Amino acid sequence: MTFSNLVHAVIDGVLTGSVYALMATGLTLIFGVMDIINVAQGVFVILGSYLSYALSVHFGIDPFVGLLITMPTMFLVGIVVERAFIARLKGPEKTAMSILVTYAVSLVIEGALNMIFSTNPVQINNASYVNSSVHLFGMWLPFIYIYGFILASVLLGSLYFLLYRTRFGASVRASLADQTAAALVGIDVKKVSTICFGIGIAVTAAGGMIYGTTNAFNASSSYDLISRLLTIIVLGGMGSLAGALVAGVSMIILEDIVAVAWSPVWSNITFFILLVIVLSFRPQGLFGKQSARVA
C-alpha cells in the first residue's frame, strides 16, 4: 500500500464517512432522548433517496435544492410515525418493543417503495456534478463527494448549534441525560421526543440524497444501511453524538484502507471485527456512558 493510497483512503473516509455520521446522528439522537432503537432508519434513508430521485428525474429539481422539500417532508413523516406508533410504547419493555414496531414500519415503507418504484436499482445521476471530478491532493475526487461532505458538515454544524446554543438544545440535552429530572424542571419531554424523532428522520433526507447520487439503490439497500448505522452508533456509544461522528468517519476510513491494502472482500467485515474488539474493552462504546440507559 502506497502513502498516496493511504491519503486517498483517509480523504474518502472523511468525505463519505461524514454522510454516514449524519445519518447515524439521527439514529443516536432518537435513541439517546427516547430509548428507541429505530431500525427503520435505513429505509427512511432510502425513502429520502427516492424522494430526491423523484424530484430530480420527474420534475428536474436539483437534488440539493430538492432538500428544501424533502427535509421538511421527512421531518413531518417522522412526527407522524412518532405520534402514531412510537409514543404509544411505554414501560420497561419500551426499547425492545421499539425494535419490533420500527421493523414493522420499515417493512411497510419498503413494500410501498417496491410497489411504486419496482425493485430495479436506480441512481440519481442527472445532475452535472454527479459524474464529474476535480483533481485534488493528487487524485480525482468526484464533486458529489465534496458537496456531500460540505452538506453533512453544514447540517452537523447546525445540529450542534441547535443542541448546544439554544434553549431547545438545552432541553434536548437535559432529556438525553435524565428524563425524570428534565420533566421536573418543566421540560416537556414528550414534545422534545417528538421533535427529536422528526429531526432524526429529517437528516435521512440529506443522507439519502447523497447515498442515492453515489450508489445505485432499491428499497432493499436499507438492510445494508441499517446494519452500518447501528454498528456506527454502537461503536460510538449509544446516544453519543460525538461517537456517531467519530465512528462514522472511522468506519469508511478503515474499510477503504483494508480494501486497498488487503482485499475489498474483507473491507466490510473489518469494521465489525473492530467493533467486537472495542466492545470487549469498552462495552459502552467509544463515547458512551458506563451505565447509560440501564435504569
Add this chain to the structure above:
Amino acid sequence: MSTPFLSFDGVIAGYGGGDVLKGVNFGVESGGVTSIVGPNGCGKSTLLKTVSGLLKPRLGSITFKGESLVGKTPKAILQMGIVQVPQNHSLFREMTVRQNVELGAFLIKNKAVVAARYEKVCELFPVVSERAADRAGALSGGQQRLVEFARCLMLEPELVLLDEPSMGLDPKTLRAMFATIKTMNAEGRTVLLVEQNARQALKMSHQGIVLENGVVRLSGSGIDVLNNPEIAALYLGGSITHH
C-alpha cells in the same frame, strides 16, 4: 373554613398491577415543614410523585390551594409553584453547575429575571458560584444535593418537595443539608419532606406524618410523632426521644 394549602383525599396510586398508596388522607399547612416518615416501600416517594405530576393517582384528589393537581403535567404543576427534588441525584452530569442551576428557571423566558434569580441562589448556596464552571458530575454527593436545592429555588416556589435529601450524605453534610432546609422554610417556602432519617426530620418539622402500607398511620406535630412510643418503637430505633 379556609382552603387547605395542600390536601390529599383518598389518594390511591401505584405502578403496574399494584397499589402503593391505598387511600391517603391528610392536609399540609402553608409555611411549615412537613415530614413523611415510614418504613421502606410504604409509599413515601410515590406520594411525592403524585404531587409533582410524575405519577397520576388512580383515585382520589390532590389539591393545591383549592386547585386540583390530578392529571396535570409536571410542567403545569411547576407553573403553579411546586417543585420537586427527586431521590436520586438529578443533576445533568455533563452540564456545568451554572447550566444546571439556570435550567431550574427553564420556564422563565426573561433572561434578566433568570440572571437575578441566579445571583440570589448564589448568595444562598456559595458552592454554586464557587463551582459554576465545573461539570456537575465532578461534584461530591453533598455538593450535588446543594446544587439541586439551588436549582429548585430558581422558580421561587411556594411548595418544595424533597425526596430523601439525606440519602448517601456524610454526617457533616447531613447537618448542613438540614440547616439549608430550615433556611429554605424560613424564607417562606413550605417544605414537604420524605426522609429515612426520621428522627432528625421530625425534630425540625412542624408536622409529622407516618405512612404505613400506603395509608396514614399517624399524624400530628413533628414532636408528637417523635414522642409517640409505638412509632418510636417501630420506626425510630425503638426508643423515645426526650427533649
